[in-house]
Amino acid sequence: MSTPLGIWVLSSDGNFDTVHVTTSYNWEINNDYISSEQSTFELLDNGPIVEGQFIIAKRLHTADVIYIGIINAFENGQVKTGLMQTGLNYDIIMRPGSGKDINAHLAALIKNNNSKNQPLGAVSEIEVDGDASAWSYQQEDAVKVKNMLSYFTHMFKKYRNILTFQLSSNGISGRLSKSTKNLALKNNSIDFVDWDVSVSPADTGTNNLIIYSIDSTPTVPKILSSWYLTRGGDLTQSIDDNVRVPVLSKGVIYESYKDDETGEIPSYQEIAESELKASTYAHEINVSIRNESKLVQFADFNSIGALATITYDNTIYQSVLTGWTMKSDNAFTTFMFGNVRSSLSDLLEDE
Known part of the structure; x- marks a missing residue:
């Protein structure tokens, strides 16, 4: 049986006006901070939906927001969307640098490069949350043009600091933070299935x-x-x-x-x-967890960047949660750990 979601479409002009409200019975959400895969929603009815608007997905009859994204396309009743941070998919000037507060650094990049004509131009509020932590970035060239989304992904892999979005009194606001959660999983429960473990020792490369x-x-x-x-x-x-x-x-x-x-x-x-x-964390560990599990709650695992201790066949791996995938007709959610993806596009990505 499909699980329906309430869908709200908001304008992208900075007012965040409600453009359309409907329901989706057939959907797939990809909340993957490494690959930025698209999500899809088949809508019960059509409305004045266009590329660049924002989409909110909630569990029906609750205030539980499980997805906020940017509409990439709308055709034949189906919306294709990207995570909000995909609105940073444009080039900026980058130099080697370092500092004492990575969140402040990333916030400054957004503030100084995100014009009103950019996909995230309507989002003017970026909150910096958590303690300051040092960062550094090196590149061969003194000055280089680099994709901002690629840079944010690169820094997430190194420091686990992420850009997330939530509903606020101003519509949609952003937050730069690092998860403080610590997760624990072991392949000894029927609630944890479809394990896919692709791990190389942490020091097979430069050590x-x-x-x-x-x-x-x-x-x-x-x-x-x-x-x-x-x-x-x-x-x-x-x-x-x-x-x-x-x-x-x-x-x-x-x-x-x-x-x-x-x-x-x-x-x-x-x-x-x-x-x-x-x-x-240069590995890929995927596991599907029952949505109605009594062992863990989805809210506990909906924290990208959380550290994780994973026990698989008596071997312990130290990892980090980097994404999850949920489908309307699936009783399980697949969680992805590690900062490696096996798809060709990710293997070829220039860090």
Whole structure:
């Protein structure tokens, strides 16, 4: 039996006027922060719906919003939509940089680049939530044109900070934050089915970062700090702490992380976090959880960026929740963990 959703379509002119209200009995929601897959809704009746308007999906007879998106197309009664953050799918000028507050950095990017003609032009309120945390970004070129959505996805993979949207007194507002939830799953319940585990050890790639001074020369390297990634995905400065050997090293110049505006440079550990830790979650683990499960609540798992401890066949994986998929005729929701997707488009994406 299909589960119906209440559908509200709002204008994109900044007033967020209600354009159409209807019901959908046949729908598929893809809330995937890595791949940004489209969602689809077949509407019970048609209305003055056009590309660029906003769509709200709620459980019938409740205030429970499960999806907010941007309409990409409307044809033959079917709406195709993208997550709100896909409204950042345009190019900006990017430079290497670093700072002490990644949320403030990302908010400034939106504020300074998001004009009224952009898909998110109507969303003027972006809240910064949570404690400040350091960030750094490096690229080969001093100045480069980069896709903003790709940049936000890249920073999410490294730091788990996400851009989400919610209904507010002003219509729709955004929030930059990092989930503080910790999830636990084990493949020992009939509520957890269709496991798909594709995992490589966290340190199969680069597992050693050497931070050099700019005064280094080829024959006289000046090493300021050296860090390792353990087999368990933790940072250490001791090669004896369960580190794979021989190591695969990467070198960086400490002074290159200096922020042009503030003059600040991250600590050695912050640089190591930025350059090595993301590979801890370089895997793909999918599991479907019964919607009516008494073991877990959907609200607990509807927190993209939450850390997760996954036990599968007596092996423990440290992971991060990066997406979920829900369908109208399916009694299970598929949750996706890890920052890797096996689709060709994601494999080819330029980070």
